[in-house]
Amino acid sequence: MAARIDLTLDCTDAKLLADFWKTALGYVDEPPPAPFGTREEWLAQFDLPEDESEGDGAWLCDPDGVGPRLSILMVREPKTAKNRLHIDIRVPGHGSPAERWARIRTEAGRLVEAGGTVLAEFDGHHVVMADPEGNEFCVAAAAASA
Structure with a gap:
């Protein structure tokens, strides 16, 4: 069986990029993994630094379950070069x-x-x-x- 892939985009504004990619791809916000009711509950299991929060990321999925999931994660460093994958x-x-x-x-x-x-x-x-x-x-x- 072939492996499934997820794509991850680094960003400075997760909400901005999530809104754009939901429009571009017809994706929706991915629900948190079971048994968690919210992303905040899910993230609480990780020992995140105090200055990181749920708003630092967004998780999107194809509502039909066909396309890869898309994670959008805030990073401190700016984009400096052309993407090697697009x-x-x-x-x-x-x-x-x-x-x-x-x-x-x-x-x-x-x-x-x-x-x-x-x-x-x-x-x-x-x-x-x-x-x-x-x-x-x-x-x-x-x-x-x-």
Whole structure:
């Protein structure tokens, strides 16, 4: 059986990035692990430094259980270089290359409204973007077999 993966993004503002990625991916806040009723209860089992709190992180999941979980964790150091790993958001649907490109550009526009930034467009293929904290990702069409 293949291993499952989670993705983790470092940040300076967990709520800001969580709101953006929930909009971008259609994800929801992940409930705390059983038997905990809240994230605060779950975090209390760890001996966290006094200056760390529940607001220093966010945990998101695909409501359909298909995509990887996304952890967003506050770190003190700023982002200093291009991501070595990035997320590709695949826009569903079929049609002509022009129709697929129109869907990609529409999705990129929606994500700009949510706080993202367009970094580059590769006409007809994909748009390189950054989330509100500068983490790069791409918007492209779904694979033909999807």
